[in-house]
Amino acid sequence: xxxxxxxxxxxxxxxxxxxxxxxxxxxxxxxxxxxxxxPYPGDEHAIVMKGVRISGRPLYLDMQSTTPLDPxxxxxxxxxxxxDYGNPHxxxxxxxxxxxxxxxxxxxxxxxLIGASPKEIVFLSGAxxxxxxxxxxxxxxxxxxxxxxxxxxxxxxxxxxxxxxLQQEGRPRVRLEPLMNGGGQxxxxxxxxxxxxxxxxxxxxxxxxxxxxxxDEKWIKRLQExxxxxxxxxxxxxxxxxxxxxxxxxxxxxxxxxxxGESLLMGLKEVAVSSGSACTSASLxxxxxxxxxxxxxxxxxxxxxxxxxxxxxxxxxDKAVELTVKQVEKLREMSPLYEMVxxxxxxxxxxxxxx
Amino acid sequence: xxxxxxxxxxxxxxxxxGDLMKxxxxxxxxxxxxxxxxxxxxxxxxxxxxSLATEWVKGKSxxxxxxxxxxxxxxxxxxxPVKLHCSMLAEDAIKAAVKDYQKKQGEANGxxxxx
Numbered sequence: 414x415x416x417x418x419x420x421x422x423x424x425x426x427x428x429x430x431x432x433x434x435x436x437x438x439x440x441x442x443x444x445x446x447x448x449x450x451x452p453y454p455g456d457e458h459a460i461v462m463k464g465v466r467i468s469g470r471p472l473y474l475d476m477q478s479t480t481p482l483d484p485x486x487x488x489x490x491x492x493x494x495x496x497d498y499g500n501p502h503x504x505x506x507x508x509x510x511x512x513x514x515x516x517x518x519x520x521x522x523x524x525x526l527i528g529a530s531p532k533e534i535v536f537l538s539g540a541x542x543x544x545x546x547x548x549x550x551x552x553x554x555x556x557x558x559x560x561x562x563x564x565x566x567x568x569x570x571x572x573x574x575x576x577x578x579l580q581q582e583g584r585p586r587v588r589l590e591p592l593m594n595g596g597g598q599x600x601x602x603x604x605x606x607x608x609x610x611x612x613x614x615x616x617x618x619x620x621x622x623x624x625x626x627x628x629d630e631k632w633i634k635r636l637q638e639x640x641x642x643x644x645x646x647x648x649x650x651x652x653x654x655x656x657x658x659x660x661x662x663x664x665x666x667x668x669x670x671x672x673x674g675e676s677l678l679m680g681l682k683e684v685a686v687s688s689g690s691a692c693t694s695a696s697l698x699x700x701x702x703x704x705x706x707x708x709x710x711x712x713x714x715x716x717x718x719x720x721x722x723x724x725x726x727x728x729x730x731d732k733a734v735e736l737t738v739k740q741v742e743k744l745r746e747m748s749p750l751y752e753m754v755x756x757x758x759x760x761x762x763x764x765x766x767x768x
Numbered sequence: 769x770x771x772x773x774x775x776x777x778x779x780x781x782x783x784x785x786g787d788l789m790k791x792x793x794x795x796x797x798x799x800x801x802x803x804x805x806x807x808x809x810x811x812x813x814x815x816x817x818x819s820l821a822t823e824w825v826k827g828k829s830x831x832x833x834x835x836x837x838x839x840x841x842x843x844x845x846x847x848x849p850v851k852l853h854c855s856m857l858a859e860d861a862i863k864a865a866v867k868d869y870q871k872k873q874g875e876a877n878g879x880x881x882x883x
Binding site for chain 2: 673
């Protein structure tokens, strides 16, 4: 799809390095991937932030945290921000009617993507509020009759589970108590004036997702394989966390044995990724999701999460492979565990001196 | 290196906790540390803590290095509260390495050394 390549380029040329100066050589891409083979004179593109110095903007491979905005969605939101300034709940004038229309169009776009009726879509501020509303709202509503909620260890969204559970018992409509009280918007389920341009953006994003899902899946799967194979070609002791088959291709969570996650992240400062290690969480516990997947504690500390998206390029993947391999090798040189394994010691059976 | 009698090796921590430090100190005939090396499986605070330990023990005597406190390491590295245990581990590693050296010395002299 030529349009995707154009948007990829367009998106990158809009994000400039903090230094301000944009070199003509780099106008098509400011990521480390494109500048890999060209050492530039001086350090005019170096970014220094929070005590860290990096030679350019890092590659973005953290799609499970956030994703960059599709320029087509931005266009729709931009236009909506300027023109749809009426309150979508104002009944009395054209501005309100137009804003309401924009919201209802978006509602249909969202519903179509997930095979629901528009009447089943409620807009709130995000996933956290939605989860809270459904879990607490449903339980409060049914508190006299049902007190049991079923969930899974790896799930932190009880939304669909709760509703489906109740629906299966023959209830055609799931009722809930609202979390936000006020003017009764969204049929009383969530009071508060909607931010029209956000809703419009959501709708357009859903429509695009529906149209391009097959293509996106193929592209992302291809990149996922390129990343995994690239890394496995050069390194042993690479474990995929979770099933490789029943998995969203854009998430590649890898454990690099004998190397701790936070130290690897710090070495990979030219790649934006996440880790499931204890040190990167506020609680000093390794990711409970990894533990629930059956990952050993010491391997949970070594995990790195790569997120691949619609706009990720092969260049970025290749560069990520190169940087990852280099850092893992360097840290393994420093790792007493790797040394022991190389000497043939079975590290699973050692008595460590805990403290 | 583990077999040589003038080198003490200390291994502290546990992979399940995400921290494992191995510290080695080499003594000369006069009881001074002339070289130190580390290998660490650990985070962005554990690795520098053990690295700093190897820098600080060089040129010091056994008694001197046993007075190195985790708080000094933490202060030098500006470790935040959540990472203080890394400096503690580094202090433990120094003590473990010295203890190992003493044990080897005791064995070399035909004594059994009770710590």
